[in-house]
Amino acid sequence: MKNLINRTQYLEQLKSFKDIQLIKVVSGIRRCGKSTLFDIYCDYLKQQGIDDSQIIRMNLESGEFYNIQDYRQLFSYVKERLCSDKMNYIFLDEVQNVKEFQKAVDSLFILNNCDVYITGSNAYLLSGELATLLSGRYVEIKMLPLSFKEYISSFPDKTDLIIKYNNYLLNSSFPYVLNLKSRKDILAYLDGIYSSILLKDIVSRHKIQDIEMLNSVIAYVFDNIGNLTSSTKIANTMTSAGKKISVKTVESYLNALSESFIIYKVGRYDVKGKQYLTTGFKYYIADIGLRYYLLGTKRADMGHILENVIYLELLRRGYRVYVGKVGTAEVDFVAVNENGTEYYQVAYSVIDENTLNRELASLDSIRDHNPKYLLTMDFVPPVSYNGIKQINALDWLLKN
Template identity: 30%
Template sequence: MRKDVIKSLIAIKQSEIPFDVIERDVKLPINRKKIITVPGVRRCGKSTLMEITINNLVREGVPSKNILWLGFDDERLRMMSSEELDDVIVSYMEMFPDTPIKDVHIFFDEIQLIKDWEYFVLRVYKSYCKNIYICGSNATMLSTELSSALRGYPLEYETYPLSFNEYCRFKGITTDSYLEQDRARLKMTFEAYNQASAFPEIVLTSSKSEQLKLLHGYFDTMILKDLSEHYSISNTSVMRYFVKRIMANLTKPTSINAIYKDIKSQGLKVSKDDLYLWADYICDIFMFIRISKYDRSLIKEQKALDKYYCIDNGMRGAVLMPQSNDNGKNLENIVFMQLNRMRLPSDKITYYQGNCECDFVLQREDSVIQLIQVTWSMIDESTREREIKGLLEAASVTGCGNLVIVTKDEEDTFVREDKEINVIPAWKWLLQEEAVSF
């Protein structure tokens, strides 16, 4: 009976090829003879990325019958054991006896729902097929856990909510036109993007009330499933408050100790060690991404406070209901997310803090390659001078001369203290093929 279900699910998915999906900027590799893993936050489009890959395979001439897709979130497969996973390969071979299994491209969605799934995937990779793609939406699909489970075999393609370029594509907005009306539309779209959610499902949902309902659902699932259930945290009310505190402190150095004192003052019980662990967990599930303070001394860097950037402005807005003065925070968060998308494995993003501050220090191996300030507007003279001073001080300390200020819509190039500073509108900066200049 189980094999009948598996065969039915494989056939249904094959019948849907090619999939009706909107292209993403990230492309998964084809024919790399590797286990391709797609980690990322819930609902960011990991399964869709695999469907796009299947479309590309078919365009390359791969027959649809050579595609084995199985989603393990079907309730009829939930009780499978790891030993019964062999039925997947047997079922496919019975369906297509003339197709060598080595020529098949295998896509497993939500396979983490089956206990000890990783041993099955390794066995299939070693014995049957070298083209395997896997993704899932809970904390057992973390980068560190995947690498450990699959013993170094996988190539990872971390996935995020939509970039601004992808957001425009989903909204049908032209990004490569120099016509004034198109540029005006781009600017308006950016202002919406700055406050909106970039989760694909939310972007394609027109009702504001439905968007909020979905975003609260995402947040609750991350709290209850990815954090509380996966890490066996019973104190969910304190966990929820802790996460909101991190969200509220977006773009600022965050003291876990200060949050601990605040929680303790309210008569709530939690240990400081637990909060430090929770800070790791919220980054592990991709709800936040953490950066450290720039310092030539690794010891001093590790002792300094970290900053936490949120995976999605829209989800943060739905949870906190922030005020209109969050435009600057949202912009800095967007810039960081774009930098994180575009960085190479050897790159490192930190922030500078001395007498003045600089939002982002971009390092490639041992060299600082760019310094970036982010501000909503530089019209106010005191704001302008603060941003410039922060850049110049960071440039003096790091020796970097590639200085950029990203704003809502101002554009300029000027020299200060023999250093050229480029001011660029966020919408234009986000659409550059490479946000980091070399």
């Protein structure tokens, strides 16, 4: 039986925009749960008295709709099925597969009795002509795979958090993995996700010829999460290893990977100078399980992996996130939302006193009064160092 996790955070957002004259766009990496979210939301609509005839669901990657090739056919198909005297709820999954789909979406949007919801697995969905055509008329809900809190909600027993955390990393945070029992099945499933992203969202869309070189760039990024890097550094490293590649090609690959939501590019912010920096970036990935799938279970930097998990959770909580520069020191994350700024330093363990002092030093050098946190996997009582709160990372992940 399918293990269904109620993605409350995203569901509440959809509920809040119900019948609001905006196109609801749910974006995110393939298989993160967008279609299932629509299933849950449709159940909610029916509980509110919405009749089946008012709900139109289309997954435009399904063979059922292969005959719908362009926006005219899409609009015509939906228009023929509308209830003329009631509100209609239209759900279009992977709508980017239809040529000039934005024209059909816009045509449905301007009808008084249509509430339109769309999903896409590529940032192309909200770029170019669509962004221009629908400017100010859509709201984007950015979806990620399961948070750690969502992941453990599927287990009746909430003990052994460390074991569950390690499984969350190794087996991946994609929701469907919870239905798979063996490592062999999980790897096969992850292989399918990776191949779909690679071929459908990157190679096909960007007309990339050298798939082996693309795989090498992906492997480099996956192996260097949390490290400052640049297109030039990647190109030089790969060329030195006998894989000659230009900086321009690396840059185009990184942009394509970002557009497919498999990686996230994080810029730097000068805390003292109060300015965004144009050099030096870090990359984090949408799912650590994909890293283990691609690189194997060789020893990884668990501090950087924890950093990756914290970064994604900050995104889930609605923060804009930057890498902080404080003089010559670095703060892992400067997190900004409508309530202000928070600073986060992430380390797997600070039991060693020298490590603790090093991690605290960069936070301590920030002279403003915004909250500062040190997140670690150490199980110690909550403690504060000169206003810097040390919190167990798992407790923090389960807090909200």
